[in-house]
Amino acid sequence: MSKKLVAITGASSGIGKALAMLFASKGHPVLLMARRIEILNALPIKEKVTANVDVTNFEQVQTAINNAEAVYGPIDLMINNAGIMPLDNYVDQSLKDKYDTIDVNVKGVINGMDAVLKQMIKNQTGTIVNISSIAGRYTSNAHSIYNGAKSAVNAITEQARKENAHNNIRFILIEPGMVDTNLLNLTSEGEILNSYNKAKKSLNGGLTPEQVADVIAYAYELPQSVNLKEILLTHTKQVV
Template sequence: MTTKTNKPLVAITGASAGIGKCLAYTFADAGYPVLLMARRKEILDSYTDIEEKITAKVDVREIEEIKQAIKLAESKYGKVDLFINNAGIMPLGSYLTQPLSEKYDTIDIDVKGVINGMDSVLSDMVERKHGTIVNISSIAGRYTSIDHAIYNGAKAAVNYITEEARKENAKNNVRFTLIEPGIVQTDLAKHSTDMDALKEYSEKIEAVNGGLDPNFIAEMILKIYELPQEVSIKEVLLTSTKQVG
């Protein structure tokens, strides 16, 4: 039975930390019921101060896990009107020495995971002629940098997939927004096994005072989403003022 709520359901992947956690609280505080997905469901369950929520253990590489989570949430809160593809990893290392497993994980989570998220909701949004998909990419999708070869490629793929999907579905009244942050105050690089690359990246973080506050990004996405459906903010590239590129 659908719970009565004045606002539609918002689905967020990678909601256990960083931007995803901030998104969970930002939208919940604004009165939206939220579907929170992550591999670490116990962390999502610890958000006891968010009342209107469904939590689900989801690996974005597995589309059926996303679909089952959506089915569960929609049975209580109605259709997903906003889907935020936030889950991602950024293991650093030179192309030559980075383990193949890290390369494949980056592509599977950062690219295939986004495709799985989009494919889980887009057809229904097209049928309803209403909905918004926000894909969290990165400045790395525009500019390459040392020790980021695979991550650069993954985020560039997200950029182009989002752009073309948006063009194809504009006639269907479905919005796509691409968010491309620079360095953010998160633990995104924690999966790195190359300690030299991680040290160099840590120095870059220090040079920009830790990077962007993820709460700012979450609040910006809320404002973008709450614009009328006929208004589409297609792309936002943002960094700390001190970040050069």
Template sequence: MPKPLIVITGASSGIGAATARLFSAQGHPLLLLARRLERMEELGLPDALCRKVDITDRPAVEAAVREAEERYGPVDLLVNNAGAMLLGRIADQPVDEWERMLDINVKGLLYATRAVLPAMVDRGAGTIVNIGSVAGRKTFPNHAAYVGTKFAVHSMSENLREEVAATGVRVVTVAPGAVETELLSHTSDERIKSDYQEWKESAGGALDPDEVAAAIAYAYGRPRHVTVREIVLAATGQES
């Protein structure tokens, strides 16, 4: 029997790419969404529809989901992974960095969720995995705006889970600590970037994206009557 369709946002690198490789190896068709089309195509995964989509473009997200469903059937899992981590101090961080994080981390997550959720509710089945963060549970220096977006992810995820629990739809939050991805490179403050890198090295390094992908697959793979509401994972040496 064919495996059901999985949608992954932010699929061009890091956790998204690792998750795509894992679920492809399990035989799932995929819809991969990101702004860097060539990076997704370079993954070379079978039955993977790759679309250049900015997660903040709601009509484009919805159109890609409809196209994938016409080809592969209903979406059974959405992995809301697209995100931006732009560290800075509220007193001097460029305001457009706050706005970009809010647009991607909060509104983009809502747009992708809306694209799949009504049909999941109608079918009485489906899983949404939202990638939160340890920074969605506690604060960190120079993280105020980013922390705000990730606290929003955690609270929205739990509230959505309550809304749809009776319908059979599952909502899961996966909250990693530091992960070896490209996220830090987008921070514009070089001193903050350097301090973060030193902190990460002092903890003995960060998680590999494959380890986060495995946590996503674990939650998805539980029996349909079981929802793993939240998984928090970090490198053993990461104290905070």
């Protein structure tokens, strides 16, 4: 018999894709949500539901969840992983990039939480993992809006956790440092890219998506009565 259903946003690459493969290998059916559904469909996972989802659209998120739950039962683990990271100095960054960063990184997390939380409260069990960043704790050059978005995720997660502890629902905040993903694809400013890539190279690329996925799986597989509320993880050589 399959294990409980796991839902993942941003599942087409990076940490999300690593999570999809890991939880599927552990026997969980998975709901995989992303804008590039062709990549999701191609993943060698038997028990899966895939959905073309823009996380800023609540109805798309909710429909995908309803469809998956009709097949595999209630979602026990919701991982709000989708995110973007266009970097630039504040004064130079376009309003579009600023607003997109807030919409995907903050509203996307809110939509994922809202789509599952009431049912989890009804069931008196469940786990919500919100992928934040070390940028939610420490500001850095060219990260101002990204810093703000991830700080918002931290605060939202912390207070939602407090309000729902009595409902036996775990909120786990994951704050990775540099990870070897394609998050920089939306950054075009040469000097900022060079500086970031130089720092990343000094860490041998940083953490791998699989390492982050392993940490998340470890936290989830602990008994429901044990909550690793906040996990800040980086390559050992990363200073901040």
